[in-house]
Amino acid sequence: MAENDSVLAAARNWTGERLALATVVSTWGSAPRPKGSHMLVHADGRFEGSVSGGCVESDILAVAAEVIAGAPFQVRDYGVADAAAWEVGLPCGGKISVMVQPVSADGFDPELFDRIAEARAQGDSLTVTTDLSTGHSDLRPVETGEVFVNRYDPPRRLLIVGAVQIAQSLAGLARELGIETVVIDPRARFLTAERFPGVTLDDRWPDEAVAAYRPGPATAVVTLSHDIKIDDPALVAALASNAAYVGALGSRRSHAARRERLAEQGVGADAIDRIDGPVGIDIGAIGPSEIALSIAAAMIAAFHGRG
Numbered sequence: 693m694a695e696n697d698s699v700l701a702a703a704r705n706w707t708g709e710r711l712a713l714a715t716v717v718s719t720w721g722s723a724p725r726p727k728g729s730h731m732l733v734h735a736d737g738r739f740e741g742s743v744s745g746g747c748v749e750s751d752i753l754a755v756a757a758e759v760i761a762g763a764p765f766q767v768r769d770y771g772v773a774d775a776a777a778w779e780v781g782l783p784c785g786g787k788i789s790v791m792v793q794p795v796s797a798d799g800f801d802p803e804l805f806d807r808i809a810e811a812r813a814q815g816d817s818l819t820v821t822t823d824l825s826t827g828h829s830d831l832r833p834v835e836t837g838e839v840f841v842n843r844y845d846p847p848r849r850l851l852i853v854g855a856v857q858i859a860q861s862l863a864g865l866a867r868e869l870g871i872e873t874v875v876i877d878p879r880a881r882f883l884t885a886e887r888f889p890g891v892t893l894d895d896r897w898p899d900e901a902v903a904a905y906r907p908g909p910a911t912a913v914v915t916l917s918h919d920i921k922i923d924d925p926a927l928v929a930a931l932a933s934n935a936a937y938v939g940a941l942g943s944r945r946s947h948a949a950r951r952e953r954l955a956e957q958g959v960g961a962d963a964i965d966r967i968d969g970p971v972g973i974d975i976g977a978i979g980p981s982e983i984a985l986s987i988a989a990a991m992i993a994a995f996h997g998r999g
Contacts, residue, residue, distance in 0.1 A: 699730040702740035703805040710735035711795035712756035717840045720787040728842045755792045765793040765827030793827040800829045812846045846910040853926040854917025855882035861984035876901045898926035907935035912991045914939045931963040937994035939971035
């Protein structure tokens with residue numbers, strides 16, 4: 693999940709150090725963090741990530757220190773029926789179980805971080821299975837006993853076609869959401885680092901650029917240029933992929949015309965139906981920033997399968 697990106701980055705930075713990995717392995721009710729959420733703890737007390745949004749982290753840090761010192765892995769349960777849960781601050785009505793295991797060959801092998809990074813860099817997912825009776829994690833399925841399965845998907849990416857004002861606001865929102873962002877536009881005057889700080893800029897023609905990024909289930913493509921010479925080729929390339937979200941700026945009338953143009957280019961009706969046009973969730977948006985917010989919300993919904 694995207695929320696683990698910082699944990700995976702910290703694991704690379706702390707290679708060779710003594711570490712413990714805390715993972716949410718089950719949830720019930722209004723749990724503050726989903727299953728699979730990680731918190732990586734360094735022997736010196738530093739940590740990255742979260743398993744509860746702050747509710748039980750202090751207790752987890754104490755358990756992690758014990759595990760790093762040589763204690764066996766532990767699974768800790770927190771919920772409103774448990775007095776200890778109130779002491780560590782989980783009165784929200786939910787329940788969570790958190791596994792704390794050493795980052796070692798007997799627990800979460802450090803090499804797994806490298807394998808996860810390699811798979812994600814290739815745009816692939818990787819599944820790690822943990823035997824909850826031993827605390828050992830492996831890429832091989834566990835045939836018997838109670839297991840926890842965690843899938844690591846590629847990092848989310850947003851391809852914005854058209855370096856316009858809405859794109860500036862959308863790129864900023866995407867960065868805050870931890871989504872890798874690329875702005876594509878062959879017009880050099882539009883595509884500048886001053887207008888789009890901190891994002892990747894690509895001046896290739898959109899069809900070439902979009903195809904090169906190989907959009908998949910972790911990628912969204914949004915066309916904003918209002919220039920059919922730029923937007924339409926990008927949409928054709930995006931619809932040839934299994935991108936999670938494809939959106940196009942424009943009125944209902946312009947989208948109807950867009951549908952006709954794409955059909956004339958041989959794009960099937962089912963593929964055209966994938967386009968969110970007019971782009972974004974209808975929140976009555978006015979101005980570039982609000983339109984960008986509506987697009988970001990629609991994109992996140994698609995990432996979570998609620999498009």
